Amino acid sequence: MRVVIAGGHGKIALLLEHLLAGRGDQAVGLIRNPAQAADVRQAGAEAVVCDLEAASAGDVAALLSGAAAVVFAAGAGPGSGAARKDSVDRGASVLMAGAAERAGVRRFVQISSMGAGQPPRPGRDEVWAAYITAKTAAEDDLRSRDLDWTILRPGHLTDAPAAGRIRLAAPPVPAGSVPRADVAAVIAALLDEPGTRHQTLELTGGDSPIAAAVRSIS
């Protein structure tokens, strides 16, 4: 299966590319900085340069030709301001979803965040509010489309080694953290379970083995 990953040099994206390559899938990582291509190839994926804040839906749709699925793993990242939360966390997701519709690629897994889907908690800073607003708008956009989407909202991400055990359920899941390696493994499993389409799922560390957790909600 050919899987196009938006934000192909992200920490989760690189882990996912490695997993997909290991099971014989063809991963394609979209990056904006050509210097990152070597890392993406090292992870076992094809690297394609595409700045998701500059590309058109037509440009991206052309890149999706022959793909079976899209994973949105991009994000403006720490240190970015409110404007880039909107242009990446919302805008790039909207761009990818529109391009997927145009290209006829139905399966779309979006990495969102716990906290999305409700107004930003009072007392948090303006950039956090912009982030949650952008993630919520990206989710709403995706739900409105004729795609086989799954929205995955991880809790706080860590770089700890994979634990292999998670809590995955419809909201609300109590706040918690989860290793990026487990998020990548959950996405790989979701791609194999079309029965998880049209679901919004929250994810933290937990007690359930990943395959069983994904099967149980599909």
Ligand SMILES: NC(=O)c1ccc[n+]([C@@H]2O[C@H](COP(=O)([O-])OP(=O)(O)OC[C@H]3O[C@@H](n4cnc5c(N)ncnc54)[C@H](OP(=O)(O)O)[C@@H]3O)[C@@H](O)[C@H]2O)c1
């Ligand atoms: N941090 C948390 O605790 C947390 C919790 C829940 C959910 N999340 C979400 O989880 C997702 C993945 O997290 P992560 O840690 O793997 O993210 P990450 O390492 O920050 O990766 C994000 C990637 O998006 C890319 N990107 C940014 N702007 C782009 C553009 N215009 N065109 C193409 N690519 C672009 C970045 O590339 P550059 O190197 O070029 O900037 C980067 O490789 C993000 O959406 C994040 O918001 C995070």
